[in-house]
Amino acid sequence: MVTFPNCKINIGLHIIGKRGDGFHNLETVFYPLPLYDCLEIITLPNNEKWPVLTMSGLSIDGTAANNICLKAWQLLKSDFTQLPAVAIHLHKAIPMGAGLGGGSADGAFMLKMLNEKCNLQLSEQQLIQYALQLGSDCPFFIINTPCFGSGRGEVLQPIHLNLSAYYFVIINPAIHVNTGWAFQQLQIQTPAYPLLEAIQHPVDTWKASIVNDFEKVVATQYPAIAQVKETLYRHGAVYASMTGSGSTIFGLFAGKPSLPAFPDEYVVKVIPPNEG
Template identity: 60%
Template sequence: MILFPNCKINLGLHVTNKRPDGFHDLETVFYPLPVNDALEAITHSELQFESSGIPVPGNAADNLCLKAFHLLKQDFPQLPALHIHLHKHIPIGAGLGGGSADAAFMLRLIDQKFQLGLTEAALLVYAAQLGSDCPFFIINKPCFATGRGEIIEPLTLDLSGYSFMLVHPGIHVNTGWAFKQLTPKAPAYALKEIIGQPVTTWKDVLVNDFEEAVFAAHPAIGKIKEQLYAAGAVYSAMSGSGSAVLGIFPKNKIADILWDASYRVFTIR
């Protein structure tokens, strides 16, 4: 069986509180976009994991896809071993949620392949054990997220009348470092109210709290945002803690932009 985990973008991102457990409370809107990995699993004599495409850092045994398998195996010991192949296309460490998507889609794949009959609520519980962003990819529709990102509320938000450009400059922004640069505070504007307004009104009020510090440390990322606006984007922002930057354009009106040859650029028309 093969599934195609997709990425997400953040529309607005506020860090509102430092929690006693060391994590931060935040609020954001997750929106799915069709930039995809490919995740395939077949029954095998022993559990194996391999990847292709963008190199996946770290020990393969620690991959979230394997962690998803082991998590379900605890409650469903009858699950057979799998040969898992992940083709990585979503940039890593870009604020696009690729690793979280892979983990959530692994849960969905196993549920479907072996007809476990898991409800969405059950899948959300499993996903939350794998990572803060993972529950979003179970629902995989526009959502307002709070807590660490795991408390999600579906939203009516349809941006199909726009085109998107995602630009990843290949710069690694350490998430822990990024959080340390912020002083948590209540947002100046109510995020859900802003999202309900026309996209053309978002520019000065729908903000990502990480941008100021990240742009100061990595001016090239801020420059991407400037270039997207100069090319006609109606809204642009960094996704997550970076380093990918999104631009929302009028439908089919994405201008040709001469990017650095090392950048990875995705257009969704």
């Protein structure tokens, strides 16, 4: 079985308080985009007890033993002893530490694949609860449609948000931002504009009302991020922002963008209308 975990962007991201469990309450809008990893699983013979993981594509931090796809298998195996061992191959195309949710998508899609292939008959809500044990962004990829997220990000409210008329430009400036470090830099404050209200307004008003709380502190540490955003606006973006805790910047364009050359190490993807 083969599937293609997609990335997401955050349109607006407010950290609104620290929780007693050590996590933070937030509000954001998750929006899926067609930049994909590739994930394949093959059932191993019954005498094999443990899954095997191979990887290709972009490099992944950490050891294979700590990979989120293996963690997803182990999570389900703890409740479904009949779950077979599988051979997993993960091809990475979504940059890591980029605010695009690539690792979270891989974990969530692994849960969905195992549920289908092994006929576990888990409901969407049950899959969301398993996904939350893998990471705060993982539940979104179970639903994988535009959502307003609150709580840790696991309280998901599907919303009508159709941006298919726009070109999306995604630029990752080859910077890995440590999420824990980014949280430590934040000064928590009340958002100036309620995100769920602002997102319903025309896109050309978003620049004044929709912000990512991480962007200022991350861009101060990594000036290339602010430079990319400025370049997108200078070349006609209707709205541009950092996603997640960084370092990827995305821009929305009403017409086909004409962009300057970026350094070779940057990941640059242009998504035409009706694909985003």
